[in-house]
Structures are given as C-alpha cells and as structure tokens.
Amino acid sequence: MDIATFAFAALYQFADAFAFLVLSACGLAVIFGMMGVINLAHGEFIMCGAYVTATAVHAGLPLPLAILAGALVSAVVGMLVEFVVVRHLYERPLDTIVATWGLSLIATQGTLIVIGSTMAGVGTPFGSFQVGAYSYSIYRIVLFLAALGVLGSLYALFNWTSFGVKARATIQVPHMADALGVDTRWIYSLTFACGAGLAGLAGGLYAPTMTLVPTMGATFLMEAFVTVVIGGADVFLGTAPAAAVLAVVKSVMTSWQGQLFGQIGLLVAVIIVVRVLPKGISGFLLRERT
Amino acid sequence: MNGLISLFRRLEGPQTKGRGLLFWSVFMVALIGAIAYPMFSDGYTVGNTAYFFVWVFIALSLCLIWGYGGALSFGQTAFFGIAGYSYGILTLNFGAAYGFTLVAVLAAVAIAAVVALLLGYFMFFGRIEGVFLGIVTLAVTLMLERFMAQTAGPDWRIGAARLNGFNGMSGMPPITIPWFDGPIVLFADVGLYYLILALVVVVYLGLRILVNSSFGNVIVAIRENPERAEMLGYDIRKYQLINFVIGAGLAGLSGVLYTAWGQYITPSSMGMTSAALPLIWVAVGGRSDLTSTLVGTLVVLAGFQALTIYGSQYALVVMGLLLVLTVLIAPNGLVLGAMNVIGRLVARAKGGRN
Numbered sequence: 348m349d350i351a352t353f354a355f356a357a358l359y360q361f362a363d364a365f366a367f368l369v370l371s372a373c374g375l376a377v378i379f380g381m382m383g384v385i386n387l388a389h390g391e392f393i394m395c396g397a398y399v400t401a402t403a404v405h406a407g408l409p410l411p412l413a414i415l416a417g418a419l420v421s422a423v424v425g426m427l428v429e430f431v432v433v434r435h436l437y438e439r440p441l442d443t444i445v446a447t448w449g450l451s452l453i454a455t456q457g458t459l460i461v462i463g464s465t466m467a468g469v470g471t472p473f474g475s476f477q478v479g480a481y482s483y484s485i486y487r488i489v490l491f492l493a494a495l496g497v498l499g500s501l502y503a504l505f506n507w508t509s510f511g512v513k514a515r516a517t518i519q520v521p522h523m524a525d526a527l528g529v530d531t532r533w534i535y536s537l538t539f540a541c542g543a544g545l546a547g548l549a550g551g552l553y554a555p556t557m558t559l560v561p562t563m564g565a566t567f568l569m570e571a572f573v574t575v576v577i578g579g580a581d582v583f584l585g586t587a588p589a590a591a592v593l594a595v596v597k598s599v600m601t602s603w604q605g606q607l608f609g610q611i612g613l614l615v616a617v618i619i620v621v622r623v624l625p626k627g628i629s630g631f632l633l634r635e636r637t
Numbered sequence: 638m639n640g641l642i643s644l645f646r647r648l649e650g651p652q653t654k655g656r657g658l659l660f661w662s663v664f665m666v667a668l669i670g671a672i673a674y675p676m677f678s679d680g681y682t683v684g685n686t687a688y689f690f691v692w693v694f695i696a697l698s699l700c701l702i703w704g705y706g707g708a709l710s711f712g713q714t715a716f717f718g719i720a721g722y723s724y725g726i727l728t729l730n731f732g733a734a735y736g737f738t739l740v741a742v743l744a745a746v747a748i749a750a751v752v753a754l755l756l757g758y759f760m761f762f763g764r765i766e767g768v769f770l771g772i773v774t775l776a777v778t779l780m781l782e783r784f785m786a787q788t789a790g791p792d793w794r795i796g797a798a799r800l801n802g803f804n805g806m807s808g809m810p811p812i813t814i815p816w817f818d819g820p821i822v823l824f825a826d827v828g829l830y831y832l833i834l835a836l837v838v839v840v841y842l843g844l845r846i847l848v849n850s851s852f853g854n855v856i857v858a859i860r861e862n863p864e865r866a867e868m869l870g871y872d873i874r875k876y877q878l879i880n881f882v883i884g885a886g887l888a889g890l891s892g893v894l895y896t897a898w899g900q901y902i903t904p905s906s907m908g909m910t911s912a913a914l915p916l917i918w919v920a921v922g923g924r925s926d927l928t929s930t931l932v933g934t935l936v937v938l939a940g941f942q943a944l945t946i947y948g949s950q951y952a953l954v955v956m957g958l959l960l961v962l963t964v965l966i967a968p969n970g971l972v973l974g975a976m977n978v979i980g981r982l983v984a985r986a987k988g989g990r991n
Contacts, residue, residue: 379768441771445916445964446964448916448960449964452910452954452960453954453961460951576776607783607784614777618756618760621760623763
C-alpha cells in the first residue's frame with residue numbers, strides 16, 4: 348500500500364469514528380452541559396429515532412425526511428419525559444440518573460414487547476467508491492459531514508438566536524435569568540427536547556448502517572458517555588475536541604487490534620483523563636482562558 | 638473482652654435504623670424463622686430461597702457506597718462478574734479437592750477488590766464526583782460485558798477454563814467443605830442455604846458495626862458535605878476509596894455465591910439490565926439504611942420472581958416503573974419510609990405512657 352492510500356484509509360477511519368462520537372454524544376452533552384443532568388435514557392431516544400426513521404422509510408418517505416421525522420418524534424417524546432419525570436428532579440442530579448435509567452428499562456422492554464425483537468432495517472444508500480485496493484462507503488462520508496453540520500448548527504443556535512442567549516443565561520445564573528423574565532422552565536424543557544431530538548437524529552442517521560433491535564441504544568451509550576466525560580460541560584470546547592482526540596485513539600486501536608480494542612482504548616483513555624483533567628477538556632480550556 | 642463489648646455497642650447508632658429490645662426481638666424472630674424454614678420446605682424451594690440471599694450482598698454493597706457514601710456506582714455488577722468469573726476460572730483449573738473452593742471464594746473476592754482499588758484510585762484521586770462517577774463505572778461495566786461476550790472460541794481460555802463468549806462458563810464445582818468422613822458438597826440445597834444465611838447475618842451485623850464506627854461517620858459526613866469533611870482534616874479520597882473497595886468485595890461475594898449456586902456465569906450478568914436490578918432493590922428499599930435495603934431487596938426480589946411467573950418481559954417494565962415512581966414520590970425508599978412511620982408510632986406510644 349502506498350502512502351496516499353494509507354493516509355486516506357487512516358483519514359477515513361478517523362472521520363468515521365469522529366462522526367460516530369459526535370453524533371452519539373451531542374444530545375447527551377447538550378442536556379448535561381445545560382442542566383447538569385445525565386440522561387441515561389439517551390440510548391433509548393437514539394433507538395426511538397432509528398425506529399421512527401425505519402418506519403417512515405417503509406411508509407414511503409425519502410430517507411432525509413424520514414431521518415428528520417425520527418429526530419422530531421424523539422424531541423417530542425423528550426419534552427414529554429422532561430415534563431413528567433425530569434422536571435421534578437432538578438435539585439437531585441443523582442436521582443435523575445436513576446429515574447432515567449428506569450425509563451430506559453421501560454422503553455427497551457416495552458419496545459421488545461410491542462414491536463418484537465427485531466425490525467426490518469433500511470438499506471445503506473449511495474453505494475461505495477474505490478481508493479487503492481479498498482472500497483469505502485459514501486454514506487460514511489455523509490455521516491461525517493452531518494456531524495460537522497450538527498456542530499455548526501448547534502453553535503449557531505446557542506450563539507446567534509434569542510433562544511441560545513436565554514439558554515446560556517439560564518445555565519449561568521438560573522434565578523437571575525428568571526428575574527429578568529426568562530421562562531427558565533420552558534428553556535429547560537426546550538433544551539431537553541433539543542438533546543432528545545439530537546439523539547433521535549443520531550439514531551436516524553445510523554439506522555441504515557445497523558440492525559434495529561430494542562437494545563441498540565446501548566451500542567451508542569458507552570461512546571456517548573466517554574465523550575461527554577472527557578469533554579466536560581461545554582459542547583463546543585468539550586465535546587468536539589474530545590471526539591477528535593478519542594477518534595484518533597479509537598481508529599488507531601481499531602485498525603491495530605480490532606473493534607473491541609478500539610472501545611477498550613476509549614475506556615482506558617477516559618480513566619486516565621479523569622485522573623489528569625477532572626473537569627474534562629472544556630474545564631481545562633476554560634481555566635486556561637480566564 | 639472490653640473491645641468486644643464496645644464493638645457490639647456499635648450495632649446500634651446514629652447511622653442505622655432500629656434499636657432497643659423491640660427491634661432486636663423482631664430480628665431474632667426473623668432469624669429463627671429463617672433458620673427453621675428448611676424444616677418446613679423441600680430442598681428445591683430452599684435452594685431457590687438461597688438464590689434470593691445471594692443478591693443481598695450486592696444490594697448491601699450498593700447501600701454502603703451509594704446510600705452511605707453518596708457515590709452512585711454502577712460498577713457493582715462489574716465486580717460481581719469479575720469475582721464470578723474468577724471463581725469459575727480458579728475452580729475449573731484447580732478442582733475442588735482439599736477445600737480449594739473456599740480458597741477460590743476468598744481469592745475471587747480479593748481479585749474484585751483489587752480491581753476496585755485500581756479503578757477507585759483513578760476516580761477518587763482524580764476527584765471526579767457525582768454523576769461522572771456513575772458514568773465511568775457504568776462504562777466499565779458495559780465494556781466488561783462486551784469483552785466477555787466476544788470471548789467465544791478455543792483461543793479464549795485460561796488454563797483449562799474456556800470463557801465461552803456469550804454463553805458463559807459453566808460446570809464449575811460448587812463450594813466444597815473438606816470434612817473427616819468425605820467432603821461436604823454444597824449444591825443449591827439446604828447446606829448452601831445455611832452457609833449463605835450465616836454470611837448474610839455476619840455481613841449485615843458487620844456493616845452495622847462499620848457504619849456506626851468512626852469510619853462510617855466520616856463516610857456519611859463526606860456524603861453530606863465533602864468540603865466540610867475535608868476542612869475537618871479527613872483525607873476524603875482515602876475514605877471513599879476504602880469504602881468503594883469494601884463495597885466491591887461484597888459485590889464480588891455475591892458474584893462468587895451466584896456462580897457457585899447455579900454453577901454458571903454469563904456476560905449478561907454484567908449487562909445493563911443486571912446492573913439496573915440492584916439499583917432498583919436499593920432505591921425501593923431505602924438506600925440510606927442497611928435494614929431497609931436488606932428487607933427491600935428480599936421483598937422486591939420475591940415480587941419480581943412472582944411477576945416472572947406471569948411473564949418475564951412484563952416484569953422488567955414493572956421494575957422500571959417502580960424505580961421511576963419511587964424516585965419521584967418516595968425518594969428515601971418505601972421500606973425506610975415505613976420504618977420511620979413505625980418508629981414514630983412507637984415513640985408516640987411511649988410518650989403517651991409517660
């Protein structure tokens with residue numbers, strides 16, 4: 348293999364890992380960064396997005412619209428969950444973990460009962476292209492672009508819109524924002540819906556690449572956790588760089604020893620990073636800045 | 638002798654519910670009932686009851702780490718699995734002769750504790766806390782499950798023990814006690830029941846002494862306010878780490894007994910669902926009290942078992958619902974709430990007499 352094809356293969360692996368980490372983590376990161384709540388039902392929102400996307404495709408909707416439908420349905424479900432459960436637990440962050448875990452059990456098992464152990468999947472679109480001796484899926488490139496697109500639109504949302512300004516005010520000093528007339532409950536609710544919607548989007552985007560089973564959320568969960576733990580509370584200064592660093596670790600380990608060792612590499616990385624940077628990359632960057 | 642008496646005085650204290658003649662009478666009645674129970678039942682049912690008691694240790698470990706220490710750990714299931722697999726690997730390699738299974742039990746628990754020491758060092762000395770602790774421990778658990786699930790095939794063997802991937806290991810010998818006229822093999826029957834019952838009593842009383850000792854008071858102080866505990870001069874990282882390791886050992890004990898009870902262990906005993914169950918028992922029972930956890934665990938397990946008869950897929954949904962409702966409505970746990978009510982009634986009755 349000459350240098351160019353090798354470099355391309357490495358780059359492709361990196362982009363693939365990066366996209367997976369960003370897409371699976373950003374929903375979790377938005378909710379955690381904004382409200383300090385870890386949503387353990389995150390994987391089930393991903394599953395929800397994937398199932399809705401597949402159903403919509405089977406009903407005849409084109410794939411991009413189906414993915415959007417998946418994201419929207421997840422967002423609506425997320426808002427409902429926030430209203431019924433999470434809203435009452437903001438003062439007890441540990442209890443939100445426990446409660447959302449209960450929800451995750453209900454959702455996984457409920458899906459198993461209602462829909463059954465598998466669901467007809469969606470074919471991967473776009474086919475593949477050839478570089479050197481290997482062929483690559485075009486859809487993986489689309490996923491990478493989608494990850495960049497999600498990061499870009501989140502940046503735009505939180506920096507350039509009135510919702511973003513209010514949301515950031517709410518994270519910084521909730522009661523002050525409240526006093527200035529921001530409906531903080533509504534902001535929390537929207538933020539949770541946004542995080543759930545992003546999870547649904549990840550599910551929809553990955554629906555064509557994997558088998559649809561009720562426990563599929565767990566496949567994303569570890570990567571999402573690891574990225575958020577290493578990234579810390581800030582989506583842009585944390586999640587994106589964390590995903591970049593972890594993508595290197597994961598793609599190197601994967602091409603060296605296989606997929607499982609890619610995941611073990613992630614886990615070891617996270618355990619070492621929490622020892623060195625307890626507040627994550629964003630905590631480190633923010634401390635350096637001030 | 639004096640030391641022993643002061644040790645027993647620690648059975649009651651500020652960190653545990655239940656004191657005085659009434660509580661200990663109820664305790665003795667329950668204990669005598671548990672001891673007499675095999676006489677009124679057949680071996681198979683007694684073996685099943687022993688299965689309930691197997692889970693008490695992991696529940697108590699979570700109670701200690703989460704309820705008393707305030708550190709939500711999802712890693713208990715990982716230690717459960719590590720110890721279970723260790724027991725399997727050790728006994729399959731060295732057999733059950735000369736009481737080796739007892740050595741294997743201790744060694745397996747020790748292995749779980751050492752892993753906890755390593756992991757805990759990185760976590761507590763890295764000062765991660767709150768929700769992150771939960772995530773890191775959960776990630777470890779999930780990773781371990783995935784790792785064990787892919788160990789299928791003849792390449793994955795340790796000595797004579799094949800790991801067998803998703804199907805798990807089986808065929809390890811049960812706990813065997815060497816005796817003068819032939820070794821006593823503890824199958825899932827009356828013998829194993831008494832062994833586990835004795836362990837439950839010893840661990841329960843031992844933990845009561847532990848949490849009411851000065852160590853336990855510091856642990857609770859850390860839960861209430863870590864900064865304050867640190868200002869008072871305690872190295873909270875060490876206390877948390879020791880607490881975590883003790884908890885891991887107890888979870889490991891559950892794992893060993895589980896493996897010895899059914900003579901099998903599979904990776905799914907470390908999965909998401911298995912990790913959720915201890916949490917449900919402890920949360921529903923009342924995480925900040927040992928007695929509530931003990932009673933809650935047995936009650937919820939019995940309920941779960943009863944539901945499973947009607948349809949195991951619905952049982953998990955009910956468990957999830959129970960967890961969510963407990964957190965929303967009775968965050969201190971149902972059994973603990975009930976015990977508080979009883980305690981108040983007793984106090985009022987006494988007050989009325991005076």
